[in-house]
Amino acid sequence: xxxxxxxxxxxxxxxxxxxxxxxxxxxxxxxxxxxxxxxxxxxxxxxxxxxxxxxxxxxxxxxxxxxxxxxxxxxxxxxxxxxxxxxxxxxxxxxxxxxxxxxxxxxxxxxxxxxxxxxxxxxxxxxxxxxxxxxxxxxxxxxxxxxxxxxxxxxxxxxxxxxxxxxxxxxxxxxxxxxxxxxxxxxxxxxx
Numbered sequence: 764x765x766x767x768x769x770x771x772x773x774x775x776x777x778x779x780x781x782x783x784x785x786x787x788x789x790x791x792x793x794x795x796x797x798x799x800x801x802x803x804x805x806x807x808x809x810x811x812x813x814x815x816x817x818x819x820x821x822x823x824x825x826x827x828x829x830x831x832x833x834x835x836x837x838x839x840x841x842x843x844x845x846x847x848x849x850x851x852x853x854x855x856x857x858x859x860x861x862x863x864x865x866x867x868x869x870x871x872x873x874x875x876x877x878x879x880x881x882x883x884x885x886x887x888x889x890x891x892x893x894x895x896x897x898x899x900x901x902x903x904x905x906x907x908x909x910x911x912x913x914x915x916x917x918x919x920x921x922x923x924x925x926x927x928x929x930x931x932x933x934x935x936x937x938x939x940x941x942x943x944x945x946x947x948x949x950x951x952x953x954x955x
């Protein structure tokens with residue numbers, strides 16, 4: 764297997780000059796904004812944003828939209844990749860979900876969380892929730908779903924009403940996603 768290196772460089776730019784991707788499906792609640800702001804204050808920038816160059820030279824974001832939005836005047840480092848628009852959409856649909864597939868070791872998370880200190884309530888809550896989620900997953904695996912629920916109450920999934928549109932090709936899919944996003948509809952791309 765031959766894996767291409769698509770990273771073509773790094774650029775330091777004003778965050779507000781980066782173009783948010785119109786198909787970015789991530790929404791950032793206040794608790795995430797607070798935790799990220801506190802993390803940046805405590806640790807500084809420890810990850811670059813990810814983007815690709817458009818034909819006019821501007822950089823379109825793939826990952827890092829919240830970091831861009833926190834302070835548009837801040838200078839940030841962007842890892843620039845050589846991707847087409849269609850490949851950028853694939854990357855957006857792959858990066859976070861792929862990382863989410865990793866399993867957590869509850870004991871190690873608890874050890875890590877107990878070994879660090881912070882003045883940030885939002886970071887403490889973030890770390891505590893990691894430990895609780897990992898412990899609940901471990902309990903579910905060891906003792907069944909009722910153990911993870913704690914109270915034994917059955918979880919209910921709210922009803923969702925979905926529309927699936929079959930597209931002729933990827934180009935049409937991207938066009939429809941853009942249109943629906945611009946109209947304020949929650950939508951995501953699926954490939955089968």
